[in-house]
Amino acid sequence: MEYERITAFQDPRFQAMFQAYFGEMGFPVKDWPALFREMDEDGHKNEAILALDDGTAVGFLQYCSMELTGWFFSCQAGFVREFWVTPEARQKGVGTALLQQAEDRFRACGAGWSMLTTDSAEQFYLARGYTCSPAWQARNGDKVYIKDLADPDRADLDNEAGFRPCAPMAQGVE
Numbered sequence: 001m002e003y004e005r006i007t008a009f010q011d012p013r014f015q016a017m018f019q020a021y022f023g024e025m026g027f028p029v030k031d032w033p034a035l036f037r038e039m040d041e042d043g044h045k046n047e048a049i050l051a052l053d054d055g056t057a058v059g060f061l062q063y064c065s066m067e068l069t070g071w072f073f074s075c076q077a078g079f080v081r082e083f084w085v086t087p088e089a090r091q092k093g094v095g096t097a098l099l100q101q102a103e104d105r106f107r108a109c110g111a112g113w114s115m116l117t118t119d120s121a122e123q124f125y126l127a128r129g130y131t132c133s134p135a136w137q138a139r140n141g142d143k144v145y146i147k148d149l150a151d152p153d154r155a156d157l158d159n160e161a162g163f164r165p166c167a168p169m170a171q172g173v174e
Contacts, residue, residue, distance in 0.1 A: 001051060001052070001053055001058075001093075001094065001097065002051075002052045002053075003049050003050065003051055003052070003097065003098070003101055004049065004050045004052060005047060005048070005049050005101075005105075006047065006048050006049075006050060007046075007047050008040055009036045009039040009040050009046070009048070010036060010040065011050075013050055013052075013057040014048055014050060014057070014060060015032070015036055016057065017050070017057050017059065017060045017084065017086075018036075018060065018062075018082070018084075019032065020084070020086070021060075021082065021084035024084070025120075039062075044064045044066070045064055045065065046062060046063070046064045046081065047062070047063060047064065047105070048060050048061060048062040048063070049061050049063075049098055049101050049102060049105075051085070051089070051094045051097065051098055053089065058085065058086045058088070058089035058094060059084060059085035059086060059089055059094050059095065059098055060082070060083070060084060060098070061080060061082070061083045061098040061099065061101070061102050062080075062081045062082040062083070063078060063079060063080050063081055063102045063105070063106075064078075064079050064081060065077070065078050065079075065105075065106060065109045065111055066078075066079055075112055075113065076109065076110045076111040076112060076113075077106075077111050077112065077113040077114070077115050078102065078103070078105070078106030078109070078111040078113070078114045078115065078149070079114075079115050079116065080099070080102060080114065080115070080116035083095070083098065083099070083116075083121075085098070095124065096128065099128060102114070103147070103149060106149055107149050111149060112148065112149055112150055113146055113147065113148060113149060114130070114146065114147045114149055115136070115144060115145070115146050115147075116130070116144075116145050117138045117140060117142035117143060117144055117145070118142060118143070118145060119142050119143075122143070122145075125145045125147075126145075128147070129147050130145040130146060130147045131145065131146060131147070132144070132145055133145065133146045
């Protein structure tokens with residue numbers, strides 16, 4: 001299995017995976033090209049990781065890094081936006097590997113937390129160290145799951161994961 005990071009959602013492999021995912025979930029989309037353009041242009045610096053089996057895409061995880069700010073505190077976090085694996089590739093470690101790659105990317109960008117919502121894979125995330133956090137509210141009404149990414153034994157993941165270091169995400173953060 002190979003994993004490839006993409007930063008533009010015009011990639012036909014990503015588009016095919018995303019359309020299959022929305023089809024499985026029963027989400028209708030009227031204008032696919034507009035949706036993919038919006039992903040590229042929404043200002044959140046979205047990225048995705050494709051899982052490739054002999055060059056064929058079998059899954060993806062779309063994510064972004066963000067700064068959560070309040071009056072006095074701020075925190076870098078990674079947000080898992082969308083995540084899907086083909087039925088044929090499920091239960092083979094593909095989803096776990098995609099999630100680990102995203103978490104490694106978050107750490108490389110200075111994020112202390114990984115966050116996501118789910119309405120279909122709660123046990124998958126709980127088994128991988130996420131906890132349901134009623135203190136957080138998602139705008140879509142789904143439960144919010146978080147994972148503390150602080151792990152001093154994994155401080156140099158940007159090189160291990162094959163990702164380039166992130167640009168600073170907030171003024172004064174190096």
